[in-house]
Amino acid sequence: MTKKILLIAYCELLISVSAFAQPLVNSDQTVTFTLPDSGYRHVALKGSIDKDYKMTLSGGIWSVTTSPQQPEMYTYYFKADGKRLLDPSNPQKVRDVSKIFNYFIIDKGIAHDYTTHDVLHGRLDTIWYPSTLNGMSQRRMIVYVPAAYDTSPNARYPVLYLLHGSGGDETSWCDDGRAMQIFDNLIAEGRVCPIVVVMPNGNVNLDAAPGESPYMNKAASANNTGSWFGKFEKSFVPEILNYVESHYRIISDKEHRAIAGLSMGGFHSMYISMNNPDLFDYVGLFSPMSTNGMDDNRIGKLRKFSHNVQRLKVIGNMIGDNVPENTALEDKIQNIDVYEHLNDKLKQQFQNPPKLYYISIGNKDFLLHFAKKYMTNMDSLGCKYEYHLTDGAHSWENWRKYLVEFLGKIFR
Amino acid sequence: MTKKILLIAYCELLISVSAFAQPLVNSDQTVTFTLPDSGYRHVALKGSIDKDYKMTLSGGIWSVTTSPQQPEMYTYYFKADGKRLLDPSNPQKVRDVSKIFNYFIIDKGIAHDYTTHDVLHGRLDTIWYPSTLNGMSQRRMIVYVPAAYDTSPNARYPVLYLLHGSGGDETSWCDDGRAMQIFDNLIAEGRVCPIVVVMPNGNVNLDAAPGESPYMNKAASANNTGSWFGKFEKSFVPEILNYVESHYRIISDKEHRAIAGLSMGGFHSMYISMNNPDLFDYVGLFSPMSTNGMDDNRIGKLRKFSHNVQRLKVIGNMIGDNVPENTALEDKIQNIDVYEHLNDKLKQQFQNPPKLYYISIGNKDFLLHFAKKYMTNMDSLGCKYEYHLTDGAHSWENWRKYLVEFLGKIFR
Numbered sequence: 001m002t003k004k005i006l007l008i009a010y011c012e013l014l015i016s017v018s019a020f021a022q023p024l025v026n027s028d029q030t031v032t033f034t035l036p037d038s039g040y041r042h043v044a045l046k047g048s049i050d051k052d053y054k055m056t057l058s059g060g061i062w063s064v065t066t067s068p069q070q071p072e073m074y075t076y077y078f079k080a081d082g083k084r085l086l087d088p089s090n091p092q093k094v095r096d097v098s099k100i101f102n103y104f105i106i107d108k109g110i111a112h113d114y115t116t117h118d119v120l121h122g123r124l125d126t127i128w129y130p131s132t133l134n135g136m137s138q139r140r141m142i143v144y145v146p147a148a149y150d151t152s153p154n155a156r157y158p159v160l161y162l163l164h165g166s167g168g169d170e171t172s173w174c175d176d177g178r179a180m181q182i183f184d185n186l187i188a189e190g191r192v193c194p195i196v197v198v199m200p201n202g203n204v205n206l207d208a209a210p211g212e213s214p215y216m217n218k219a220a221s222a223n224n225t226g227s228w229f230g231k232f233e234k235s236f237v238p239e240i241l242n243y244v245e246s247h248y249r250i251i252s253d254k255e256h257r258a259i260a261g262l263s264m265g266g267f268h269s270m271y272i273s274m275n276n277p278d279l280f281d282y283v284g285l286f287s288p289m290s291t292n293g294m295d296d297n298r299i300g301k302l303r304k305f306s307h308n309v310q311r312l313k314v315i316g317n318m319i320g321d322n323v324p325e326n327t328a329l330e331d332k333i334q335n336i337d338v339y340e341h342l343n344d345k346l347k348q349q350f351q352n353p354p355k356l357y358y359i360s361i362g363n364k365d366f367l368l369h370f371a372k373k374y375m376t377n378m379d380s381l382g383c384k385y386e387y388h389l390t391d392g393a394h395s396w397e398n399w400r401k402y403l404v405e406f407l408g409k410i411f412r
Numbered sequence: 413m414t415k416k417i418l419l420i421a422y423c424e425l426l427i428s429v430s431a432f433a434q435p436l437v438n439s440d441q442t443v444t445f446t447l448p449d450s451g452y453r454h455v456a457l458k459g460s461i462d463k464d465y466k467m468t469l470s471g472g473i474w475s476v477t478t479s480p481q482q483p484e485m486y487t488y489y490f491k492a493d494g495k496r497l498l499d500p501s502n503p504q505k506v507r508d509v510s511k512i513f514n515y516f517i518i519d520k521g522i523a524h525d526y527t528t529h530d531v532l533h534g535r536l537d538t539i540w541y542p543s544t545l546n547g548m549s550q551r552r553m554i555v556y557v558p559a560a561y562d563t564s565p566n567a568r569y570p571v572l573y574l575l576h577g578s579g580g581d582e583t584s585w586c587d588d589g590r591a592m593q594i595f596d597n598l599i600a601e602g603r604v605c606p607i608v609v610v611m612p613n614g615n616v617n618l619d620a621a622p623g624e625s626p627y628m629n630k631a632a633s634a635n636n637t638g639s640w641f642g643k644f645e646k647s648f649v650p651e652i653l654n655y656v657e658s659h660y661r662i663i664s665d666k667e668h669r670a671i672a673g674l675s676m677g678g679f680h681s682m683y684i685s686m687n688n689p690d691l692f693d694y695v696g697l698f699s700p701m702s703t704n705g706m707d708d709n710r711i712g713k714l715r716k717f718s719h720n721v722q723r724l725k726v727i728g729n730m731i732g733d734n735v736p737e738n739t740a741l742e743d744k745i746q747n748i749d750v751y752e753h754l755n756d757k758l759k760q761q762f763q764n765p766p767k768l769y770y771i772s773i774g775n776k777d778f779l780l781h782f783a784k785k786y787m788t789n790m791d792s793l794g795c796k797y798e799y800h801l802t803d804g805a806h807s808w809e810n811w812r813k814y815l816v817e818f819l820g821k822i823f824r
Contacts, residue, residue, distance in 0.1 A: 083493070085497075086498075121539075
């Protein structure tokens with residue numbers, strides 16, 4: 001066998017498809033993106049990187065190298081002649097609400113916590129728990145169980161209930177939030193003690209992420225208007241907390257329970273903890289939607305309004321007019337007492353105050369005004385909280401950071 | 413409050429974002445797809461539906477209604493002026509190898525098994541097990557645990573090891589294969605007994621799905637050339653089977669163990685069962701890659717070739733020539749004895765034959781020729797198997813069906 005033939009055969013054997021190595025993070029933290037041409041006239045790179053970039057065509061390949069990027073998990077896509085394209089060379093994809101993005105991580109600094117490392121990994125349980133919230137008898141949630149759990153079969157653990165936002169579901173914290181990696185890494189480094197983390201689905205109109213629920217196929221809507229009317233908050237203790245604390249080895253006391261959430265999940269955390277003042281010693285509100293106009297005055301109007309709709313329906317039926325069914329409205333407002341008497345509830349919650357009531361929000365967040373109003377009210381009631389105003393807007397970049405920071409402060 | 417104002421407010425309250433109800437399966441099983449215009453000249457609908465469809469523009473919306481479609485899980489995308497677009501109105505998406513597709517299910521007939529129903533659901537555990545296969549010390553796998561498992565804390569269960577194909581990973585069977593739904597539905601209907609199902613990652617070059625492994629970020633390739641050289645098969649019993657059978661309540665005998673896989677996973681199942689003739693009473697090969705030229709003659713050549721590369725490297729170093737490192741090759745061929753003496757191994761496996769040796773493949777599958785060759789050899793050895801030649805090619809449509817059929821035949 002000649003040397004040449006040998007080498008050809010050898011290279012064939014070792015062939016290494018490097019097509020999936022996209023994008024390329026260079027040593028100076030600039031990042032190179034490429035896209036094979038397909039007759040495009042203009043291609044741009046867009047996403048959570050520092051800015052949009054025009055790409056240039058050479059030798060059948062569109063490419064661009066960005067400015068140096070800070071360590072972070074970045075989402076991106078290509079815009080070719082006005083159309084949104086995914087990167088065919090990068091199998092790393094994540095869904096945020098209903099859009100898919102490619103992503104990459106610059107594995108340094110804060111983003112080191114978002115990357116899988118060779119540490120002991122916990123287990124993620126995807127389970128269904130009994131629920132009467134929706135048409136089906138069960139809802140889906142994801143539970144993180146720390147590595148120590150199985151090796152210490154008699155130990156009990158603190159628990160964090162971690163809630164998603166309005167466009168999300170039970171998978172969001174692990175997918176967009178890199179929560180699994182964050183738990184593994186922080187526990188391995190002793191930055192938080194081993195904990196169980198419960199990530200339920202807080203969208204009352206669905207029972208599971210898209211594709212996992214039968215409702216999507218039945219042309220049900222993915223709206224979550226139902227999630228703002230107290231139903232989820234009311235179901236939380238009997239359906240979620242009780243299930244978790246009877247199926248996992250949890251230390252079932254206030255000192256060992258935390259609840260936190262982003263945006264709508266912050267709203268849910270706020271009201272769940274307020275309506276159950278003896279349950280949580282740690283409350284985390286990340287860019288929370290706050291009272292949302294749900295003050296007692298508004299609630300009174302809603303109740304009156306519902307009463308009027310009832311009357312209207314009777315009249316409508318009498319005169320043969322076409323009045324829509326209002327069972328949905330009745331159903332919605334029957335739990336809004338969750339939001340009533342906010343000040344009394346807050347005062348009660350802070351009589352024996354939680355060890356940490358944590359609020360973080362970005363200086364460009366569209367909810368900043370509401371958060372400030374909520375805090376002004378807390379101030380007037382003498383309720384103590386820890387407040388962090390950060391850079392940035394209503395984004396996963398912030399929520400990942402807030403989660404890491406919050407984890408560093410709980411169960412100490 | 414006037415009736416008009418009341419109704420407007422009422423509609424605001426009940427607003428239901430139906431944008432996510434795409435596509436619309438009509439009662440005659442035609443399917444209507446829509447896409448808002450964005451200045452496109454031509455838009456087509458493509459995917460696993462019966463054929464490609466041209467879409468037409470009217471009132472700013474591209475749309476098409478297909479012919480009636482058979483009950484099935486369909487993947488699709490839009491092609492607008494030559495660019496591949498996802499459906500912005502459908503959050504149901506699935507990744508197959510590195511491409512994302514939208515999908516929908518016509519929930520009748522065979523596809524009823526692929527849909528979430530209101531039955532008792534099992535639990536999906538995403539776990540990491542110790543492994544020396546790759547640079548890290550752990551690999552990721554997904555384990556399905558039936559609903560009965562937690563309510564019968566002393567019961568033990570049969571186990572199915574279910575392996576993915578060459579472009580897949582530990583998530584493929586649940587995502588593309590709707591395996592979770594299939595297990596839940598078949599167990600609920602008594603069509604298979606409650607079982608534990610283990611879905612490991614058979615891609616030796618990675619340890620977890622894209623984004624879950626650190627290697628993707630380090631520009632490692634997603635190729636799986638390493639998965640064809642015996643390493644996975646050799647690691648299977650010490651690393652996977654032993655881990656599972658010591659961490660889950662499994663009935664650890666041949667009668668209660670099954671192994672099955674698609675394509676490369678069929679190849680792996682074939683050799684894992686053949687090299688461990690006393691372990692599995694049920695073997696399922698779905699569109700399997702078969703001997704793949706890995707006969708003893710070829711293996712002899714590889715060994716000789718490796719020897720020559722070794723010599724060449726010495727010579728190359730002596731003459732200062734640039735010979736690539738060949739540790740990868742050495743590493744690869746050191747486990748190829750897994751494929752040696754195939755006939756002897758098959759004969760041994762069939763001395764005390766498995767209760768079911770199941771082979772299914774489509775009449776348009778590009779691997780059909782190899783499967784036939786493999787079966788001809790089995791015939792010549794007197795090894796009995798159950799063979800199903802179906803319609804179709806190398807596709808998830810077939811693998812889902814084969815899984816349902818195989819489950820109906822095991823642990824009876």
